[in-house]
Amino acid sequence: MPLLATRNLTKHFGGLSAVQGLDLDIDSGQMVGLIGPNGAGKTTVFNMISGFLSPTKGQILFKGKDITGLPPNRIAEKGLVRTFQLTTLFTDLTVLQNVLIGCHSQARIGLWQDLFHTASVLKRERKVESKAMAALEFTGLSEFKSELAGNLPHGRQRSLSLAIALAVEPQMLLLDEPVTGMNAHETELFMGRLERLKEKGVTILLIEHNMLAAMSYCDRMVVLNYGQKIAEGAPAEIRQNEEVIKAYLGSGEVH
Amino acid sequence: MLSKRWKVILACFILALLLILVPLLLNDRYLHLLIVIACNIILALSIRLIFLAGELNVGHAAFMGIGAYTSALMATRLGLSFWLCLPTAAIVAALVATVIGFLALRAKIKGWYFAILTLAFAEAFRLIVTLWKGLTGGATGVLDVPAPYIHIPGLPVVDFGPKLNYYYLALALVSLTWVVMSRLEHSRFGLTLTAVRKSDVLSESVAINTIKYKVIAFAIGCAFAGIVGSFLAHYYYYVSPYEYTLHQTLYMLLYALFGGIGSLAGPVFGATILTLLPEFLRIAREYEPAVFGFILIITIWLLPDGLVGLRKYMNKVLVRV
Numbered sequence: 001m002p003l004l005a006t007r008n009l010t011k012h013f014g015g016l017s018a019v020q021g022l023d024l025d026i027d028s029g030q031m032v033g034l035i036g037p038n039g040a041g042k043t044t045v046f047n048m049i050s051g052f053l054s055p056t057k058g059q060i061l062f063k064g065k066d067i068t069g070l071p072p073n074r075i076a077e078k079g080l081v082r083t084f085q086l087t088t089l090f091t092d093l094t095v096l097q098n099v100l101i102g103c104h105s106q107a108r109i110g111l112w113q114d115l116f117h118t119a120s121v122l123k124r125e126r127k128v129e130s131k132a133m134a135a136l137e138f139t140g141l142s143e144f145k146s147e148l149a150g151n152l153p154h155g156r157q158r159s160l161s162l163a164i165a166l167a168v169e170p171q172m173l174l175l176d177e178p179v180t181g182m183n184a185h186e187t188e189l190f191m192g193r194l195e196r197l198k199e200k201g202v203t204i205l206l207i208e209h210n211m212l213a214a215m216s217y218c219d220r221m222v223v224l225n226y227g228q229k230i231a232e233g234a235p236a237e238i239r240q241n242e243e244v245i246k247a248y249l250g251s252g253e254v255h
Numbered sequence: 256m257l258s259k260r261w262k263v264i265l266a267c268f269i270l271a272l273l274l275i276l277v278p279l280l281l282n283d284r285y286l287h288l289l290i291v292i293a294c295n296i297i298l299a300l301s302i303r304l305i306f307l308a309g310e311l312n313v314g315h316a317a318f319m320g321i322g323a324y325t326s327a328l329m330a331t332r333l334g335l336s337f338w339l340c341l342p343t344a345a346i347v348a349a350l351v352a353t354v355i356g357f358l359a360l361r362a363k364i365k366g367w368y369f370a371i372l373t374l375a376f377a378e379a380f381r382l383i384v385t386l387w388k389g390l391t392g393g394a395t396g397v398l399d400v401p402a403p404y405i406h407i408p409g410l411p412v413v414d415f416g417p418k419l420n421y422y423y424l425a426l427a428l429v430s431l432t433w434v435v436m437s438r439l440e441h442s443r444f445g446l447t448l449t450a451v452r453k454s455d456v457l458s459e460s461v462a463i464n465t466i467k468y469k470v471i472a473f474a475i476g477c478a479f480a481g482i483v484g485s486f487l488a489h490y491y492y493y494v495s496p497y498e499y500t501l502h503q504t505l506y507m508l509l510y511a512l513f514g515g516i517g518s519l520a521g522p523v524f525g526a527t528i529l530t531l532l533p534e535f536l537r538i539a540r541e542y543e544p545a546v547f548g549f550i551l552i553i554t555i556w557l558l559p560d561g562l563v564g565l566r567k568y569m570n571k572v573l574v575r576v
Contacts, residue, residue: 050460076462088457090450101450105462107443111471114442115435125443168461 102167322481348481396495515561
């Protein structure tokens with residue numbers, strides 16, 4: 001059974017069909033790249049899977065259960081966590097606070113305990129903070145924990161996005177162009193971290209424009225064009241695929 | 256040298272002593288003023304809590320009215336004790352807020368639309384209490400709301416005829432509000448509210464139920480408005496629809512904004528100063544709204560962080576000098 005599956009997933013915006021009858025199967029423990037030219041519908045797919053958009057038609061299954069139409073917070077709670085294409089952070093909070101917010105689902109005890117500041121709250125906060133620090137350690141941000149998130153350079157902000165998502169303790173990550181705007185060194189570091197996450201058993205689906213990065217790290221790739229899946233397979237197969245070459249080159253865009 | 260912690264404790268102790276002892280020397284006029292200040296502080300702090308969740312409650316006065324009418328009707332029609340009416344008023348206001356908040360936010364009514372919705376609710380409340388004469392007494396309101404009293408068998412009855420007793424009750428309520436608000440703000444709940452206010456998209460992506468948190472903040476804020484409503488109903492011995500209007504809400508917002516919405520101390524300073532101000536402008540009574548409007552403009556223009564922000568600004572200037 002695939003960890004994440006979509007069946008006939010379709011989204012129309014008025015007359016425009018952004019995604020058309022998409023069937024995806026993502027197996028547990030894989031890193032899968034979702035690629036395609038601009039406007040192919042990649043982010044729309046993400047928005048539907050993560051609950052920010054409801055599909056016009058079709059089904060989304062996570063761990064075999066139908067999650068279609070659930071609100072985003074319920075989907076994140078189930079262990080399916082996303083990041084955003086445009087860096088989305090709490091810019092005027094500190095790096096640590098950003099990640100602590102990400103720990104929300106493990107930090108809940110209740111309003112009453114918070115109000116009376118019981119011993120269990122203190123214990124919980126200590127536990128949560130060490131978890132947050134672990135996420136910062138992993139993304140190489142622990143020395144910037146007291147810095148305001150908005151003051152970090154772009155590459156580190158992208159890493160912080162990942163740290164926030166990791167704080168939710170995801171079983172599967174949806175990363176929307178995570179290495180955009182990073183230099184080669186930063187990209188390599190970042191992709192290395194994703195590899196390590198994969199080894200820990202986190203399944204990853206990522207949208208990527210940088211074909212080279214995607215090809216060298218992903219186990220499988222799915223190619224979208226005009227909202228439809230035109231190819232699927234190992235990177236080596238995708239590289240040879242006529243349809244894919246046409247989609248990328250035929251459009252006059254070179255990536 | 257005392258450590259910082261002890262300094263804070265000592266300052267709190269002295270402040271508490273002053274708040275308890277000084278009123279013993281004051282006459283009724285000043286006691287009344289202190290009571291009104293206490294109520295305005297509670298209102299400003301509670302409207303701020305809702306603001307912290309990212310929503311503007313333009314109907315705060317109506318929730319105060321719900322508390323006032325609940326309490327007044329329970330006391331006059333059912334003859335129930337004030338000590339039962341007060342918590343019930345808070346609960347009723349919170350329940351109404353929960354229903355409205357949940358329905359509105361679930362339908363994705365937020366931001367300016369939420370503000371307009373609460374405004375419409377406040378107007379609806381005013382019309383309902385004015386027109387439903389059988390229950391609320393219409394424009395006349397509910398009269399002869401009894402004063403509270405404490406009767407513990409074996410001890411003399413504490414009667415709330417003298418203003419001093421009301422003052423101590425108001426002081427207790429404002430302290431309760433302060434403790435609850437600061438606990439909430441400096442806990443995980445406060446951090447989550449901040450997250451919800453700054454970005455509900457990112458909050459939802461980390462499994463935060465944004466609607467739930469906004470509704471909780473709205474309900475708690477309105478519960479405190481209900482408490483003030485109940486208190487004032489018994490303090491003034493009557494309630495009428497003219498006390499709970501948009502005008503009142505705007506004053507509450509002004510207290511919070513003028514003092515500075517960024518900290519708990521802001522609304523306390525704002526409410527205190529702006530409640531005292533009209534006392535010194537007695538001759539210009541009819542211009543009061545104009546003066547307050549002017550203060551609002553100046554605040555937004557020159558003091559976006561309120562009075563509390565002024566201190567930070569002064570620090571900066573002093574450092575430069």
